[in-house]
Amino acid sequence: MIVAGLTGGIGTGKSTVAAVFAEAGAVIIDADQIARDVVAKGRPAWCRIVAHFGRNVLLPDGDIDRKKLGAIIFNDPRQKVHLDRIVHPHVIAETGQQLKEIERIQPQAVVILDVPLLIEAGMDRDLDEVIVVYTPEAVQLKRLMHRDRLTAAEGLSRIRSQMPIEEKKMRATVVIDNSASPAVTRKRALEVFADLQRRSCRS
Numbered sequence: 001m002i003v004a005g006l007t008g009g010i011g012t013g014k015s016t017v018a019a020v021f022a023e024a025g026a027v028i029i030d031a032d033q034i035a036r037d038v039v040a041k042g043r044p045a046w047c048r049i050v051a052h053f054g055r056n057v058l059l060p061d062g063d064i065d066r067k068k069l070g071a072i073i074f075n076d077p078r079q080k081v082h083l084d085r086i087v088h089p090h091v092i093a094e095t096g097q098q099l100k101e102i103e104r105i106q107p108q109a110v111v112i113l114d115v116p117l118l119i120e121a122g123m124d125r126d127l128d129e130v131i132v133v134y135t136p137e138a139v140q141l142k143r144l145m146h147r148d149r150l151t152a153a154e155g156l157s158r159i160r161s162q163m164p165i166e167e168k169k170m171r172a173t174v175v176i177d178n179s180a181s182p183a184v185t186r187k188r189a190l191e192v193f194a195d196l197q198r199r200s201c202r203s
Contacts, residue, residue: 001103002200003111004174007118008133009165010158011144013178013185017133018114020189025197027106029098031091031115031123038090039064048086053079074161088121095123110196119171120163128199131192132172135179137165 006021008014022028039045041062049057049064057069073080095113102109112131115123124130135143137159144155159165169175174192178185 001107001109001111002128002196003099003113004129004131004196005113005115005118005124005127006131006133007115007124007168008178009135009137009140009162009168010116011140011147011155012133012135012165013143014114014116014133016182017131017176017178017185017189018112020186021110021112021193024190024193026110026112026193027102029095029102029111029113031095031113031117034091034094034098035087038094039087045086045090049083052082052086074157077161080161084117084121088117091115092121092123108200110193110200117162119168124171129173129196130171131174131176132165132168133176133178134165134169134172135177139179140165 006014006018008017018028018030039049046064049069053069053072057065057072059065069083073083095115099111102111113123113127115121118124118130140159141152141155144150144158145152148155150158176185176188176192
């Protein structure tokens, strides 16, 4: 089994690349979905979030109001660190369980850990590859403003709440540049997947 981490910055196109990998046959472990699951109402991470941030971050049905919580952490780095300390251990534990199950069922699978904060959470260790989807910050900002209808200031606050994309690029073992056309990005992603698949068959 080959296990590669996939990360990038907000607005770089990581989800687009993940979709190409999935279509090509990769098994995707989606950390965003896991993070949503571990903070479901009544679960331990949910309880700790409510205890720290208060019930004002809840929707009327008791679920976490992701927009409201996001507005807090994007504007206060200390609060973001606190939230990460609550959520990350649960995401890491669940990811480990899913990897064990995949290895049992599909020992020659190409597994992609789709994790926005792969490096920040320390989940980039002991992987076969660390794949970073890259665009310059100016392109990130333009896409993010268009996608989420944000002002430049709002977009920059979200971008700069994460590790700079240039630093992530330096920590990558594989870079997929998503600055050009979707066709160019797709071609590069398929090349990367083909290499991972060849290696998984030899393992």
